Amino acid sequence: MQNTRRVLRLPAVLTAVSTLLLGSTAASVTSAAATPAAAPPPTVVTATVPVGAGPIGEALAPDGSRLYVANSGDNTVSVVDTARAAVLATIPVGPQPVALALTPDGRRVYVADKGGNAVSVIDTASATVTATLTGFAQPQGVAVSPDGTQVLVSNNDSNTVSVLSTADHTLVRTDPVGDRPGALAISSDGHYAYLVSPFTDTLTVLDRTRTDAVLGTVPVGPQSFALALSPDGSRAYVTDSAGAAVTVVDTASRTVAATVAVGGSPLGVSVSPDGAYAYVANAGDGTVSVLSTATQTVGATLVVPAGAVAVGFAPDLLHAYVLGNGQVSVVTPVPAVTAVSPSSGFTTGGTVVTISGSGFSGATAVTFGAAGPASAVSCTANSCTAVAPPGAAGTVDVRVTTPAGTSAIGAADHFSYLLPTADVSVGLAANPVPALLGAHIDYTLTIANHGPATADSTTVSAPLPLGTTVSSPDCTVTRATVSCAVGPLANGASVTRHFTVPVGLLGINLTVTATRTAGSPADPNPANDSAARSCTAFTSLFISCH
Known part of the structure; x- marks a missing residue:
């Protein structure tokens, strides 16, 4: 009863x-055995499977x-099949x-x-x-x-x-x-x-x-x-x-x-x-x-x-x-972003970013605030890699979207767009070549980019006293001023340019200073933007440079 x-x-x-x-x-x-997960729980129905x-x-x-x-x-x-959300087989069993x-x-x-x-x-x-x-x-x-x-x-x-x-x-x-x-x-x-x-x-x-x-x-x-x-x-x-x-x-x-x-x-x-x-x-x-x-x-x-x-x-x-x-x-859980690395990049875009968090499976988009969607997006359950789009200087929220929704905004998803800078250094070497006839000084300019951004353009000028004869195979010479223009120079790359000053029988006393005079983007370290060498020749047979 x-x-x-x-x-x-x-x-x-x-x-x-x-x-x-x-x-x-x-x-x-x-x-079940415990796992060290600390992810948000599944909260959104993203699929149904008839059984x-x-x-x-x-x-x-x-x-x-x-x-x-x-x-x-x-x-x-x-x-x-949980990956495809589809029935693989139907097995008859007892009543x-x-x-x-x-x-x-x-x-x-x-x-x-x-x-x-x-x-x-x-x-x-x-x-x-x-x-x-x-x-x-x-x-x-x-x-x-x-x-x-x-x-x-x-x-x-x-x-x-x-x-x-x-x-x-x-x-x-x-x-x-x-x-x-x-x-x-x-x-x-x-x-x-x-x-x-x-x-x-x-x-x-x-x-x-x-x-x-x-x-x-x-x-x-x-x-x-x-x-x-x-x-x-x-x-x-x-x-x-x-x-x-x-x-x-x-x-x-x-x-x-x-x-x-x-x-x-x-x-x-x-x-x-x-x-x-x-x-x-x-x-x-x-x-x-x-x-x-x-x-x-x-x-x-x-x-x-x-x-x-x-x-x-x-x-x-x-x-x-x-x-x-x-x-x-x-x-399925709504995605959650817990970290963005690196957390900054240039306004020109192209920074490869790793987004950490949870619930990223099946991600359909990664966006960088007003800058819009990222490219080359690849995600696992807890990590996405993406290439940041170009954006205006400032901080944006990096958000991941899946069929369950879009990650909430929070401090952990911040990415800062920075104006690009390129620290370009200028080096100058002088190599004296003494001779009774045809004596000269060979100058070598070394232009190096220490980053962090690509140096899109750089101009280095070396003015010599008026009337000085100078020649160059890879720079322009205008009224005794050597001007060397360098195109895009990647972070860590360097190039050399050359010019030559002849020395007559009666010698010469010459100081040459090469200076970065123009370039893009901005150079954050002007202290290494110039270099100088001084050369003294009492006769064409004896030339000293330092």
């Missing part, structure tokens, strides 16, 4: 799945490349599949076929059922031990958990547990197993090191439905489908740490791989509640048009996958 009363408390939205009682996702009932009828359970391959969906309405498992779990190596999927009192074993390489295990009593939950050696199956109709060897699928033992066990999870260290019951509204804790001895039970909310563990195993999150809440259990003390109000009829729950968020699929209003695990409060509510009965995270936190109404909704 008590059980009948609790079944009647199921919300109307659960009518289609009321016979499942606990159709939680494998992704939401197994804990089978009545999708109720999901599990992701360890590398996140495949999503396996249990379709309780047509007795199939859909295999979704009413409600939950599934992958081995740690990703080679097999175990599917709880509640209506057939069986577990289907799928080989992921061939996408076929290679074995059908029998002898269960309405299997409701399934989990694989972290070491991959055992499979645990909760039997809703016999109040037991079956423990099987993955090596040969033989039964290791049958553990008696509480009334009507449903969703099942194993801690990442393999020490504890947890299961919920919607008929007794309890969370049961098993010690796996003591042949799954029952350590105790924790009262949770009404019509407890699904279960997820934090990556470190310190918290268990249980959806209370009749209470529109999530019960947060401290696993160390086995006490309720918080009860958090969420949306209508919460069914599925999953904790992000970094442990920062718990996502709750609310079947009653087609939303997902984003719960901060640090504050145990709901920070956002996502509307999922296709409905929400189960949810799971990609291992890299780049996507969440929400099941509902024959579809998988792919939820």
Whole structure:
């Protein structure tokens, strides 16, 4: 009688799945190893993938490349290619599949076929059922031990958990547990197993090191439905489908740490791989509640048009996958920029910039404020490289756009456009060539660009006393003034120019100064813009320069 009363408390939205009682996702009932991610969570539906009828359970391959969906309405498992957001295969399984779990190596999927009192074993390489295990009593939950050696199956109709060897699928033992066990999870260290019951509204804790001895039970909310563990195993999150809440259990003390109000009829729950968020699929209003695990409060509510009965995270936190109404909704984070390097470049554009952050997968554009879109954009999940366009002097915001939206403006995305400068130095060498006849002094100008910008044009002039004879193979000479023009000179490049002054029999006393007299862009260091050499010749046979 008590059980009948609790079944009647199921919300109307659960009518289609009321016979499942606990159709939680494998992704939401197994804990994952923590990763050092600190990225914003997925918040925008960017794609939907049609799957089978009545999708109720999901599990992701360890590398996140495949999503396996249990379709309780047509007795199939859909295999979704997560990169292409497309179904690769549809695998027939037993009647009413409600939950599934992958081995740690990703080679097999175990599917709880509640209506057939069986577990289907799928080989992921061939996408076929290679074995059908029998002898269960309405299997409701399934989990694989972290070491991959055992499979645990909760039997809703016999109040037991079956423990099987993955090596040969033989039964290791049958553990008696509480009334009507449903969703099942194993801690990442393999020490504890947890299961919920919607008929007794309890969370049961098993010690796996003591042949799954029952350590105790924790009262949770009404019509407890699904279960997820934090990556470190310190918290268990249980959806209370009749209470529109999530019960947060401290696993160390086995006490309720918080009860958090969420949306209508919460069914599925999953904790992000970094442990920062718990996502709750609310079947009653087609939303997902984003719960901060640090504050145990709901920070956002996502509307999922296709409905929400189960949810799971990609291992890299780049996507969440929400099941509902024959579809998988792919939820993606809005991109966030955390750094721009280098953080400045010239107004002429062309600076190759690396943008760091998160949520950059599928980026469609990188923009530099009013300067507009960048070119040569290439992005990974957490980094983009792009070539800055020309822009006006000043600071702009570098923003990344993906199908999920455009990154918010903040100090971390600043890029400063600077007027270009080129530090051009002038060097002068004098080489005396004494002779009785034809004595002369060969001068060599060295013009070097120390950057940072390209020297677009540079003119160096060396005026000599009027009447001085001078010749040059690569500069112009006008009224005893040597003028050398140099075209574009890259940062770090240098060129030489030459001119010659003859020395007569009676000698010469000459000081020559070469100076940068014009150029573009501006030179920030005028101290090295000139050089001088003095030469003295008492006769054409003796010439000294310094």
